[in-house]
Amino acid sequence: MRNANLFKTSIILLLSVWLAVFVLVPNLLVLVASFLGRDESGFIKFAPSFDNYLRLLDPIYLRVFAHSLGLALLTTMVCLGLGYPFAYFLAQFRPSLRPVLLTLVIVPFWTNSLIRTYAIRSLLAAKGLMNNTLIALGLIDEPIRLLYTGSAVLIGMVYILLPFMILPLYSAIEKLDRRLVEAAADLGAGRWRRFWHVTLPLTLPGIIAGCLLVFMPALGLFFIADVLGGSRDLLVGNFLKDQFLDARDWPFGAAASIVLIGLLLLFLSAYAYSLKQFSAEENH
Amino acid sequence: MIPSQHIPLRPAFSTFGQMKSPLPCILKIISSLLLCFYGAIASGEVQEIRLFGWSDYLMPEILDQFTQETGIAVRYTSYDSNESMYAKLKLLNSGGYDLAMPSTYFVDKMRREGMLHAIDKTKLPNYKNLDTRQLDKPFDPENQYSIPYLWGTTGIGLDTDKFKPQDLQAWADLWKPMFVDRLLLPNDMREVFHVALIVLGYSGNNTDPEHIRQAYELLKKLLPNVRLFNSDAADVLFMTGEADAGVVWNGAANRIRREQPSFQYVYPKEGVIIWMDSLIIPKNAPHVELAHRLIDFLLRPDIAQAISEKVGSATPNLEALKHLDPKVRDNMTIYPSDEILSKGEYQTDIGEAITIYTQYWEKLKAE
Amino acid sequence: MAKFKSGYMALIFGFLYLPMAVLVLYSFNSSKYSIRWEAFSLDWYRSLATDDTLLEAAMNSLLVASLAASLACAVGTLGAVGLYRYRFKGRKLLQGLLFVTLMSPDIVMAVSLLVLFIAVHVNLGFWTLLLSHTTFCLPFVTITVLSRLEGFDRHLIEAASDLGASEWQAIRQIVLPLAMPAIMAGWLLSFTLSLDDVVVSFFVTGPEFEVLPLKIYSMVRLGVKPEVNALATLLFAVSLGVVISAQYLLQRKPQ
Numbered sequence: 001m002r003n004a005n006l007f008k009t010s011i012i013l014l015l016s017v018w019l020a021v022f023v024l025v026p027n028l029l030v031l032v033a034s035f036l037g038r039d040e041s042g043f044i045k046f047a048p049s050f051d052n053y054l055r056l057l058d059p060i061y062l063r064v065f066a067h068s069l070g071l072a073l074l075t076t077m078v079c080l081g082l083g084y085p086f087a088y089f090l091a092q093f094r095p096s097l098r099p100v101l102l103t104l105v106i107v108p109f110w111t112n113s114l115i116r117t118y119a120i121r122s123l124l125a126a127k128g129l130m131n132n133t134l135i136a137l138g139l140i141d142e143p144i145r146l147l148y149t150g151s152a153v154l155i156g157m158v159y160i161l162l163p164f165m166i167l168p169l170y171s172a173i174e175k176l177d178r179r180l181v182e183a184a185a186d187l188g189a190g191r192w193r194r195f196w197h198v199t200l201p202l203t204l205p206g207i208i209a210g211c212l213l214v215f216m217p218a219l220g221l222f223f224i225a226d227v228l229g230g231s232r233d234l235l236v237g238n239f240l241k242d243q244f245l246d247a248r249d250w251p252f253g254a255a256a257s258i259v260l261i262g263l264l265l266l267f268l269s270a271y272a273y274s275l276k277q278f279s280a281e282e283n284h
Numbered sequence: 285m286i287p288s289q290h291i292p293l294r295p296a297f298s299t300f301g302q303m304k305s306p307l308p309c310i311l312k313i314i315s316s317l318l319l320c321f322y323g324a325i326a327s328g329e330v331q332e333i334r335l336f337g338w339s340d341y342l343m344p345e346i347l348d349q350f351t352q353e354t355g356i357a358v359r360y361t362s363y364d365s366n367e368s369m370y371a372k373l374k375l376l377n378s379g380g381y382d383l384a385m386p387s388t389y390f391v392d393k394m395r396r397e398g399m400l401h402a403i404d405k406t407k408l409p410n411y412k413n414l415d416t417r418q419l420d421k422p423f424d425p426e427n428q429y430s431i432p433y434l435w436g437t438t439g440i441g442l443d444t445d446k447f448k449p450q451d452l453q454a455w456a457d458l459w460k461p462m463f464v465d466r467l468l469l470p471n472d473m474r475e476v477f478h479v480a481l482i483v484l485g486y487s488g489n490n491t492d493p494e495h496i497r498q499a500y501e502l503l504k505k506l507l508p509n510v511r512l513f514n515s516d517a518a519d520v521l522f523m524t525g526e527a528d529a530g531v532v533w534n535g536a537a538n539r540i541r542r543e544q545p546s547f548q549y550v551y552p553k554e555g556v557i558i559w560m561d562s563l564i565i566p567k568n569a570p571h572v573e574l575a576h577r578l579i580d581f582l583l584r585p586d587i588a589q590a591i592s593e594k595v596g597s598a599t600p601n602l603e604a605l606k607h608l609d610p611k612v613r614d615n616m617t618i619y620p621s622d623e624i625l626s627k628g629e630y631q632t633d634i635g636e637a638i639t640i641y642t643q644y645w646e647k648l649k650a651e
Numbered sequence: 652m653a654k655f656k657s658g659y660m661a662l663i664f665g666f667l668y669l670p671m672a673v674l675v676l677y678s679f680n681s682s683k684y685s686i687r688w689e690a691f692s693l694d695w696y697r698s699l700a701t702d703d704t705l706l707e708a709a710m711n712s713l714l715v716a717s718l719a720a721s722l723a724c725a726v727g728t729l730g731a732v733g734l735y736r737y738r739f740k741g742r743k744l745l746q747g748l749l750f751v752t753l754m755s756p757d758i759v760m761a762v763s764l765l766v767l768f769i770a771v772h773v774n775l776g777f778w779t780l781l782l783s784h785t786t787f788c789l790p791f792v793t794i795t796v797l798s799r800l801e802g803f804d805r806h807l808i809e810a811a812s813d814l815g816a817s818e819w820q821a822i823r824q825i826v827l828p829l830a831m832p833a834i835m836a837g838w839l840l841s842f843t844l845s846l847d848d849v850v851v852s853f854f855v856t857g858p859e860f861e862v863l864p865l866k867i868y869s870m871v872r873l874g875v876k877p878e879v880n881a882l883a884t885l886l887f888a889v890s891l892g893v894v895i896s897a898q899y900l901l902q903r904k905p906q
Contacts, residue, residue, distance in 0.1 A: 004818035008737050015730025015793065016745055022786040023752050026763035029770055040636075041397045043374075043769060060650045086663045089656040101660070103898050108667050110843050110890040114864055115883040118871045119670035122677065122880075126525040129673050145465065147526060148512040162667065212754060220756030223849050227871055230512025231471050234650045237758045237850070242649075244762055244854070246367045247642050248374065257762045264755055334858050339873055359704055361858060362869060375765075376775065380858040517873045 027261065034254035043250050052255035061239075065259070068236040071150075072218035075157040079165040079214045080207065082158070087169035087206075091176075102170070109163040117227050120156045121147060124228075148230030156228040157218055164217070165210040172206020173199075204278060212271055219260065236260060332357040333574045336372070336381040338561065339364055339516045340539070341434070343594050350581050356574055364515040365472050366390045373399060379568035382575040385561045389474070391430045392423040392633040394564065400429040401565040407576040410583035418560070418600035423633065430562035431579055434535075436597035437620060437628065438475055438557035440550040441537050442529035443522065452529055454553040456483045459502075463509040468521055468530030471513040473645040474631050475557065476503065479531060482554045488629050491637035500644040507651055522547060534617050538596025541617075549617045555627040556620070560600070592618070671887055678880035695881035702878070705866055712846055712863040715777070719784035720841035726785070727792030728834050732826055734793070735800040736808070753790035757850035760787055765854040775857035783855045784845045791844065792837035799833035800826065839897070 037047030055061070090101055108116065123129050124146045131143035146152050176199065184194045200207075222237035231238075236256065243253030335342070339362040347358040363369040366387055373384065378399045386394060394400050405411050405427075414432060424430045442452050446466075451457060458467060458479070469476055478488035480499035490496065511527055518536040521527045523543050532540075537549035563582065565575045581587060588604035593612050598619055599605060605613070613619060620628075634641070681692035699705065734742065752760075764783045773779055811821040827834075849864045856862060870879050 007818055008733065008739075011729040011733040012737065012739060012745075014726055015733065015789075016741070018726055018786070018789065019745070019748050019752065022764065022767070022782060023748065023760075026767035027759075029766045030763045033766060038639075040639075058647075060647045064650045082663060085659060089660055092656070093660075099898065103894055104664060105667075107891055107894050108671075110894055111671070112847055112864065112867065112883075112886050112890075114849055114867045114871060115674075115879075115886055116670065118867075118879060119674045119883065121871075123670045123673055143525065145511070145526075159666070159670070162663075216754050216756050220758035220850060222758065223868060230514060231649065232510065232512055237756070239650070240758050240762055241853070242646070244765060245371050245375075246365065247646065248367075248371045249642075250766070253762065254766070257759055260756065260759055264759070265751065268751060268754060336858070359858075361861075362873075364872070375769065376857055377772075379774075520873070520876075 030254045030257050033251050034258050036251045038249050038251055043248070052252045053259075055252060056255055056259065061256075064234055064239050065236060067234070068219055069263075071154065071157070071235065072215050074154060075161060075218045076165075076211050076215045078154070078158050079162050080211060083162060083165035083169055083210065084207070087166050087173050090166075090170055091173040105163055105166050105170075109167070113160050113221075114223060114227075116160060117156055117224050120152075120159050121228055124152055124155070147228065148232060150229070150233055152228040153225050153233050153235075156224045157221070160221070160224060161214045161218060164213040168206045168209040168213065169203065170206075172203040172209075176202050205275065208271055208274060212267065215267070216264065219263075331355065331571070331574060332359060333382040333571045333578060334359045334361065334380065335578070336361050336363060336369060336384040338362060338385055340519070341385065341535075341561075341595060342591065346582075346587060346591060349587075350578060354577060354581075356577065358578065362516070367473065370394065373566055376566075377568055378566040379570060381566055382569040382571045383578060384564055384566060385433055386430075386564060387559050387561050387631070388421075388423050389631050389633040391562050391564060395424060395429045399567050401567050401569055401572055402428055403431060403565060403579070404576060407573075408580045408583060410580050410585075413583055413585055413588070413601050413603040415600050415602040415605070421560070424562070430564050431583070432600035433561050433563045433582065434592065434595060434597040435558065435560040435600055436534045436618075437551070437624075438470070438478075438531060438533055438559065439537070440529070440552050441518075441522070441532035441540065442548055442550065443544070443546055444548050445546040446528040449548055449550065453550060455479050456554070458509065458529075458531070459483075459506055460509075463529060465509065465511050466528045466530075467506075467509045467511055468518060468527035468532070469510050469513050470515040470518075470531055470533070472515055473641055475531065476513075476648075477641055477645070478557050478629075478631065480506070482552075482629075488557060489632045489634055491634050493637070493640050496637070496640050496644060500648060503648055504651060507648070513649070519543075533597070535596040537617055538615070551620060551624050555629060556624060558625065558628040558630050560630070671883070674880045674883045675887065677877070678884040680877070680880075683877060695877045696885075699878050699881050699885075704861070705863075705882070708861045708863045708866040711777075711860055715780055715784055715862060716842045716845035719781055719788055719845045720838045722781070722785045723788035723792045723841045724834055724838050727789050727837060728796050728827075728830060730789075731793045731796035731800060731830070732822055734797055736822070736826070749790045749793055752787075753794060757787070757848070761851040761854040764851065768855060775855055776860040777856075780852060780856045780860060780862070783851050784848065787848070787851060788837075788841035788844055791840050792834070795837040795840070796830050796833045800830055803829055 033044055034052055035048050035050065036044045037049065037051070039045035056065075090098065090105075093101060121128075125131070126143040126145060126147065128147075130146075131140075134140045135143065146155075180202065181194055181198050184198045189197065219235070220237040222235065222241045225233045225235045225238050240253050240256055240260075243249050243256065333356060335347075335358055337360060341362075342360060344360070347360060351357050361381070363372070369384055369386060370390060370393070373381065373394075391400075408431070411431070418432045418435065419427055440452055440455070440458070442449065447462070451460065451462065474488075477496070477499050480502045481488050481490050481495065484495065484498055484502060486492075486495050486499075490499075512521070514521060518527070518530070518532050519539040522540045532549070534549060537547070540547045541549070563579050565572055565579075569575055582591070583601065585601060585603035585607060588599045588601035589607050592599035592601075592604060593609060596618060599608075616624075678695055679691050679693070680688055681694060682689040734746065760783075764779070764786070768775060768779050807825055808821050811825055812818070816824070847864065849868055852862050852865055853868070856865070867879070867882065870876055870882075
């Protein structure tokens, strides 16, 4: 019995200690650093204040946050808009072909994302395939300058993150009990009513999971904005990278990181809450 | 409580969820193979030094030649701004790399912060080849910590297929509405502010907060014309048609010209920016001895000459200068006339004012 | 309607695959700036093959990915067993922490780990990279394994205990085999995540240990380099191969 207890304690401790050392403590350090001052030659100096947070209130930095959140939201919406019908059709596809098609969705997910970002760049370049084709077709005379604009960053984000939306959606839609939809049809509900009142609510967990999976990474992927935005489109991720690795203002960067963590916790609690609501409804 | 049935990502690998025995075996084999292979590479240890330099600033052929002659391998890692080089070295506690190439004012800063290893000139027989006019500069008296590598200018570049040369003869012309969304600027705080300060009639080394603010306000007006900030790949960006004009380093200008004759480098009327990049050894470099050998190799006249011709910037090496291809020596883009040089300005360390620059630079990028 | 559905799906697949197809095509183009098709050539593959630092970075990446995935599987599986098997104080907290770690943007983790490593004066390199990668893989493994275990009947283990099996025996002979597929899945996912990671690696590794994604990042920053096309084609072929062979292994399995 004592052995069992020892075993229990040690496996729980192993995971807890790992997370404490590499997740909790580092973030506490960031929290502490966010209240300290900057030192020209070192990293931080002991000068407790709220200055870093006050500096973040500068409209320019607020705009960086707003822009990032807006772009992440837009990415999520576009992914959802593109992904939901796709996942829906996929779930209705001939069962024999479904695994193959699903594999085709997974392959990009397993392919290096930098390489895929670069692929988007070659496509959108001034002398890239898109412009060459359009010019050859006589649709345009001058190349469209899409690269190094906000739209290019959006396209890149959607391209990288779309599989993250499709997969949870697909699993939710596939699990959907078709009898419920049929029952609604029997009761005389039209196609849209059925979708709106039966399919959509039942697949909501998948929608929320997909949205989180797209939204959260979209805030941090600095390299997409770097490669496709030409250092003109500053997102929170780039801002953090700059503060820590170029400008060397760690306390300021730490404050921005803490704000980001705050947002994360906010979204996750909203997620947990919505799931609770959902399962409560289901049980009734 | 984790709602595990909805844990995202599960579908991504649920297809693998039912795998049984074959895979673990395969993975075991792969990983042991991997470890063997890795061990084989690691055991064939050769002497290697790590060089931290600007993008496209030293050709692989030169480094290969060094390796062939000495048996010392060189690994070249590139950076695109002094700031990121400096930050990285700080992070590594002035170690990790054996050599780096900061520009003028950064040599000063790093020297004063004790980040540099003193250079032992007795180990550099080729030091005598250097042009004394390029030595003993205020940023490093007697060159105790730095050895000049290349010097050059920052000017204006334009594609004459797209714009007429007379449209862009001065820094102030960059603000013209005709350049909306066409310009490439270096991703370099000091260079960009330097341009604005010159246009305002100040020195590029101005430390007056009010003047820096004015420069920032002026740069804000330039932003609509800026297509992108990039210091890595100016040449590729012009050649692929992404940028049509902008602020470029003369080295990049020469490389573009080679591929694209319509490209032109212009010395702006207000005066050009002059810079010098020097070789330094970080304080805690792992291979100080080998770093000296590489520096000496780079000071050899034939090597310095090859570098200057290929990179397209000027060499501080007097012996190399003598042997330079006349076409290169008379190339005004690389070796500007004394008249142009006398109107040019070096960037110097601006001390604490750097924080003011940094804040405005961030704001500018966040606009 | 059926036509519309297939058409729509084809469009999405086109969006996912066209950019990669372009890279593959250009990787065989002899023109340096990939502007128009000149002639078929394998030059870029040749110049890749002679790039030792790239090869070494690739080996480093594979090493870290396999070690981090294995370490994460070891710690994560044991942790999942603990979470599944026992009720203890702080269990919910631990689960919450796992979930938050799972969802947090890479950049947040990268920044915090960098601060940690600098605070305790560790040299950035192999070890910091391995620990960081293990950390971001850990929640994926734990949650995958846990959610699989939760699908099984608890009475199985209790029955084993009643038959006199020790705790360790019960876990080794019943729980672990049940969890095996999820562990494998977690390993594969961790392996890929580690190979793909740019953000965390960018912050926590040093010059003595370069990894492939960072090499690619510096190549990509330098504009259009034909070698990148060749490299992209190779990596794409590898992931295609891995996914397809995994599917094949899966389907061959007797029902």
